[in-house]
Amino acid sequence: MRYxxxxxTAALAAGILVLAGCGGGxxxxxxxxxxxxxxxxxxxxxxxxxxGEGEVNIISWAGYVEDGSTDKSxxxxxDFEKETGCKVNNKVAxxxxxxxxLMKTGEYDVxxxxxxxxxxxxxxxxxxxVNTDLVPNYKDVFDGLxxxxxxxVDGVAYGIPHGRGANLLMYRTDVVKPAPTxxxxxxxPSSPYKxxxxxxxxxxxxxxxALYLMKTKPELGIKNPYALDDTQFKAATDLLTxxxxxxxxxxxxxxxxxxxFKAGNSVLGTTWQIITNLAQxxxxxxxxxxxxxxxxxxxxxxxxxxxxxxxxxxxxxxxHIISPKANAAVAEWFGEAPSNKLACEQTSDKNFCKTFHxxxxxxxxxxxxxxxxxxxxxxxxxxxxCKDYSAWTQAWTTIKG
Amino acid sequence: MxxxxxxxxxxxxxxxxxxxxxxxxxxLVLVNSFNGDRTFAWPPHDFTTRWWSAAWNNxxxxxxxWTSIKAGLGATAIALILGTMVSFAVQRFKFFGxxxxxxxxxxxxxxxxxxTGIALDSAWRSVIEPLGLGKGLFSVIVGHATFxxxxxxxxxxxxxxRTGTSLEDASAxxxxxxxxxxxxxxxxxxxxxxxxxxxxxxxxxxxxxxVTTFTAGPGITTLPIWIFNNLFxxxxxxxxxxxxxxxxxxxxxxxxxxxxxxxxxxxGSRT
Amino acid sequence: xxxxxxxxxxxxxxxxxxxxxxRLAGLLSAPVLWLVVAYxxxxxxxxxSAFWSVNTFTGDLVKVFTVENxxxxxTEQVYRNVALRSVGVAAxxxxxxxxxxxxxxxxxxxxxxxxYRHWLVIAILTPLWASYLVKAYAWxxxxxxxxxxxxxxxxxxxxxGYGLFAVILVLSYLWLPYMILPIYAGLERLPDSMLEASAxxxxxxxxxxxxxxxxxxxxSIFAGSIFTFSLSLGDFITVQIVGGKTQLIGxxxxxxxGAANNLPFAAALAxxxxxxxxxxxxxxxxSGALEEL
Numbered sequence: 010m011r012y013x014x015x016x017x018t019a020a021l022a023a024g025i026l027v028l029a030g031c032g033g034g035x036x037x038x039x040x041x042x043x044x045x046x047x048x049x050x051x052x053x054x055x056x057x058x059x060x061g062e063g064e065v066n067i068i069s070w071a072g073y074v075e076d077g078s079t080d081k082s083x084x085x086x087x088d089f090e091k092e093t094g095c096k097v098n099n100k101v102a103x104x105x106x107x108x109x110x111l112m113k114t115g116e117y118d119v120x121x122x123x124x125x126x127x128x129x130x131x132x133x134x135x136x137x138x139v140n141t142d143l144v145p146n147y148k149d150v151f152d153g154l155x156x157x158x159x160x161x162v163d164g165v166a167y168g169i170p171h172g173r174g175a176n177l178l179m180y181r182t183d184v185v186k187p188a189p190t191x192x193x194x195x196x197x198p199s200s201p202y203k204x205x206x207x208x209x210x211x212x213x214x215x216x217x218x219a220l221y222l223m224k225t226k227p228e229l230g231i232k233n234p235y236a237l238d239d240t241q242f243k244a245a246t247d248l249l250t251x252x253x254x255x256x257x258x259x260x261x262x263x264x265x266x267x268x269x270f271k272a273g274n275s276v277l278g279t280t281w282q283i284i285t286n287l288a289q290x291x292x293x294x295x296x297x298x299x300x301x302x303x304x305x306x307x308x309x310x311x312x313x314x315x316x317x318x319x320x321x322x323x324x325x326x327x328x329h330i331i332s333p334k335a336n337a338a339v340a341e342w343f344g345e346a347p348s349n350k351l352a353c354e355q356t357s358d359k360n361f362c363k364t365f366h367x368x369x370x371x372x373x374x375x376x377x378x379x380x381x382x383x384x385x386x387x388x389x390x391x392x393x394x395c396k397d398y399s400a401w402t403q404a405w406t407t408i409k410g
Numbered sequence: 411m412x413x414x415x416x417x418x419x420x421x422x423x424x425x426x427x428x429x430x431x432x433x434x435x436x437x438l439v440l441v442n443s444f445n446g447d448r449t450f451a452w453p454p455h456d457f458t459t460r461w462w463s464a465a466w467n468n469x470x471x472x473x474x475x476w477t478s479i480k481a482g483l484g485a486t487a488i489a490l491i492l493g494t495m496v497s498f499a500v501q502r503f504k505f506f507g508x509x510x511x512x513x514x515x516x517x518x519x520x521x522x523x524x525x526t527g528i529a530l531d532s533a534w535r536s537v538i539e540p541l542g543l544g545k546g547l548f549s550v551i552v553g554h555a556t557f558x559x560x561x562x563x564x565x566x567x568x569x570x571x572r573t574g575t576s577l578e579d580a581s582a583x584x585x586x587x588x589x590x591x592x593x594x595x596x597x598x599x600x601x602x603x604x605x606x607x608x609x610x611x612x613x614x615x616x617x618x619x620x621v622t623t624f625t626a627g628p629g630i631t632t633l634p635i636w637i638f639n640n641l642f643x644x645x646x647x648x649x650x651x652x653x654x655x656x657x658x659x660x661x662x663x664x665x666x667x668x669x670x671x672x673x674x675x676x677x678g679s680r681t
Numbered sequence: 682x683x684x685x686x687x688x689x690x691x692x693x694x695x696x697x698x699x700x701x702x703x704r705l706a707g708l709l710s711a712p713v714l715w716l717v718v719a720y721x722x723x724x725x726x727x728x729x730s731a732f733w734s735v736n737t738f739t740g741d742l743v744k745v746f747t748v749e750n751x752x753x754x755x756t757e758q759v760y761r762n763v764a765l766r767s768v769g770v771a772a773x774x775x776x777x778x779x780x781x782x783x784x785x786x787x788x789x790x791x792x793x794x795x796x797y798r799h800w801l802v803i804a805i806l807t808p809l810w811a812s813y814l815v816k817a818y819a820w821x822x823x824x825x826x827x828x829x830x831x832x833x834x835x836x837x838x839x840x841x842g843y844g845l846f847a848v849i850l851v852l853s854y855l856w857l858p859y860m861i862l863p864i865y866a867g868l869e870r871l872p873d874s875m876l877e878a879s880a881x882x883x884x885x886x887x888x889x890x891x892x893x894x895x896x897x898x899x900x901s902i903f904a905g906s907i908f909t910f911s912l913s914l915g916d917f918i919t920v921q922i923v924g925g926k927t928q929l930i931g932x933x934x935x936x937x938x939g940a941a942n943n944l945p946f947a948a949a950l951a952x953x954x955x956x957x958x959x960x961x962x963x964x965x966x967x968s969g970a971l972e973e974l
Contacts, residue, residue, distance in 0.1 A: 066628045071639055078470030079646060098629035101639045110938070113741075114535060116544055116628055133741060210921075258843050258925040262642030265821070265922070268449040272825035274843065287645075291447055399735070399943060406936065407759045409928045413792070413886060421788040425801075428785045432808055432857065435819040438829070439811065442822065450822045452829060492712040499708040503701065511709075513962060514716055516971055520907050520958050522915020524934050525727070525951045526720075532730065532944060533723035556720050559712065613809050619918070637814050638918075647818075654815035661810030665803050 050134035124159030168310030207278030283344025303375035493562025527624030545627030565607035867901030
C-alpha cells in the first residue's frame, strides 16, 4: 500500500501538470526558424577532459556496443568500464530517425549517428562540437572520413568517424542472368524478376533513385542525390512509384533480407556487405556488386550530446570505440569498414579490410553517403529550394501506397 | 445440447485442426532452435545444439528475462489493487458516471498499443521528467499497469456479481468487524478471480512490446525488447528461437499452477 | 481493500460503514486518478499535439495551432487508402477468428469431458507466453518461398507468399486465443441443464442454438472482437515481417513518430484508430460485451 501510495502521488502530480501544460502550450517552443535560414546553434565544445562521472548513456546501432552479454567473446565494453570506471548503459535504436528522437530527450550522452541523422542533430542543437584534441585516436582516422558534409559544419568537427559501408546491389547468381552491372536492373519496368525485387524501407532510399537518374538522365541536372528540387524530386519518386509494382518486399532488418534471398523470395535488390557475407556463409548463391553508377552508403559518426550529463565518460568512450582494437572488433562483428587505419592490423580475419574496402578510397569515391536532405540545396544551388526530409518521408508513404 | 454423433465428431475434428494450426508454428520454433542455418532455412539441413549452448551463455537474455519478470510483477500488483478497487465501487455502489467509468477502464486495452505508447511517452517526457524522474523500469510498469487494470477488474467484477453480498451481510450480523469480514469472507470469495486476473495481467505485460518500446528508459531491456533487438541479427536470431522454445515449455508451469489453484469452476480464467 | 481497512481500527471502520460515500470516494480515488488524470490526460496532450507542427529540419515542436496535419490526412489519397486497408484487415482478422473460435470454444465448454477441459484451456493459453515476435517470424519461415506452406501446396511459389493475405493470416493466428477464451468463458457459464431442457421441450439443435446459445455467444464474441480488432488495427510489426510491401496505419504512425520524428502528424494519424475504436466500443457496449472481456 505504501508503494502504491507513491505511485498515486506521482500519477496525481502528472495529471495536474498535464492539465497545466495544456494551458501554456506555446511556451518554450522553438523560435520557428524556417529551413530557409537555419544557422547552427552556438554550443561550446568541451575545453578539457576531467575525470569520469561513473557512467555513460549511449544510443547505438545493434552490435556497436557489446559487453559480452550476447556472446562472451564479443566484448569491448567490459575493459572500458574497468579502465575508466564509466558504466555503460546502452540503448539500441532501430533507425536513424529513432536516434534523433531519442537524442532529443536529453537522456543520452553519445550516439552513433549515420549521416542522415547527424545534420539534423547538429542543426537541432542536440549535439555539441567535438574537441578532437581530447580524442587521441582521432589522428589515425582515414582522411577520407574527416570533416565531411555529414559530420562537420564550416570546418568544425561534430563527431568522431566510426566506420562506413556502401549500399550494394545483390542478386541470386542462379536466377539473375546475365549478372547485373547497373542499378537499371531494379528500376526496369519490364524486369523478368517482377515480384522478387527488394529495396530498403526508408525515405532515404529515394536517393538511390536519384543517383540512378543522375547518371542516366543528365538533362535533370542532379548533382547530388540528396539535393533535389521539385522537378528532380518528382522524377525520382515517379521512378520509385513505377518500381513499387515490381517490388516483392521492402526490407529494413537483415535477418529478413538474408532469409528472403536464401529462400528466393527476393532475387535482386539493395544490400549491405555484411548481409551478403552472411547469406554466402549460409550457402546462398548470391553475389553483390558496386554498380557502374556508384551507390549510396553510410558513414557513422559518434557524437556527443549538447546536454550530456556525463561528458567526460562520453569523450572517453568516443576515444575507446575508435581505438584500433575496439574499432577492429566492432567492424568485424557488425560488418563494415573500420575508420581507424591501425584497425586493419587488429582484425582476426586478415583479409577483412580488403573485403570491406576499408582503405580503398577509389571505391568509396563512388559512394554517396547518407546525408539529411535539407531545404538549402546541399549541392550549393542558391536559386531553388530543395525538398527536405519531411517531404521525403511523406513521399515515401505515398510511394508505398 | 443433444448433438448428433456426427456433429460431435465434426467438432472434435475441428478442435484438433485448430490445435494443429496453433501448434505447428510453435513446433517450427522448436525445430529451428536445432537448425544449423542462421536464418531458419527450410528444410533444416543440419542439426546443431550450439544455439542452445549460446543461449545458456547469453547473460543478456537472462537479464532481460529478469527485467520482464520485475516489470510484470510490478504492473500486476498495481493492476490487482486498482482493478479490485474499481470493481468493488462499480458493483457495490451506484454513482454518477459509473457507465462511463466502465467504458474508460477498457480504453487502454482497446486502443492500439502504438497510441497508448506515444501518448504515455510524450506525457512522461513533458510532465514527469522535469520533476526529475526519467524513464526507466518504473515507466514501463506504469504503462503496463494502465492496460492490465481491465483484466483484473473484469474477473473480480464477475465474481462479485455472482456471489452477491449475502455472505458478507451475514458475517457482519454475526458481529465480525469489517476487517474480519474481508479477511475471512470477501477475500476467499474473490481469491481465484484475483489469481486468474493477475495471471492474465502478468502474461499481457510479459509479451508486450509496442507500449514498452515507447516507455522504456535507457538500459531497460525487457525480454520482448531483447528479442526484437536480436531477432534482426542473423548471428543472434537462432538464439532467440531457443529462448522462445524455453519460454513455451516454462509457461506450462504458471498456467497449470493457476488452473489447479483456481479450481474447476473458473477454468475459463475469463479473459 | 480500502473498504475494510484491515489495520484501521474498529472505530474508523464503523465510521466508514456509516458513510458509504466516503467508502466510495476511497475506492474510486486511486483508479480514477490513474485512468482519468494520467491516461486520459496523456491522450489529451497527444490530441492537442496533433494541432501543432514540427520544424521539419531540426525536429523541434512548433506549438502554434494549425489544422494542416488534418488537411493532409483528409486530402491525400494515400492516407485514406491506408486507413481503409487497415480497417479491412482488422475486420477480416476478426471474422476469421470468430469462425475458428466458436466451434473450438463450444467443443471445449460443452462437448469435451471435464477431465480434458483443463488441458484444452492450458493448450489455448500456452501460446500466449511464446513471444509474439518469435511466432510472427516462425510464420515468415512457414510462408517463405519453398517453405513448408509452399511445399504442402505442391512446390515453390504455390503458397500465398508475403503480402496482405499473409498479414491477415498471421494476425488471425496471433489473436485467436483472445477470441477463444471469452467465448469459452461465456459458454461455460451456460448450464447444461438449459440445453437439455430445450431439447426435452422438443427444440432441435438449431433452434436451441439460436434461442439459448446465441444470446450468450454474441456478447462474448463482441468482447473477443475488441481484442482482435484493436490489436490488428494498431499492429505494425507483423506487417513489417510478413507484409511484403504492404503498409497499414500502424506503420505510417510509426514511420512518422520513429522515422520522421513528426509527433504532430503521427498524433493526427493516431486519431483515426482512436475514433474507430471509440465508436466501436460504444456500439458494442449495448450488447453487454464490455463485461465479458
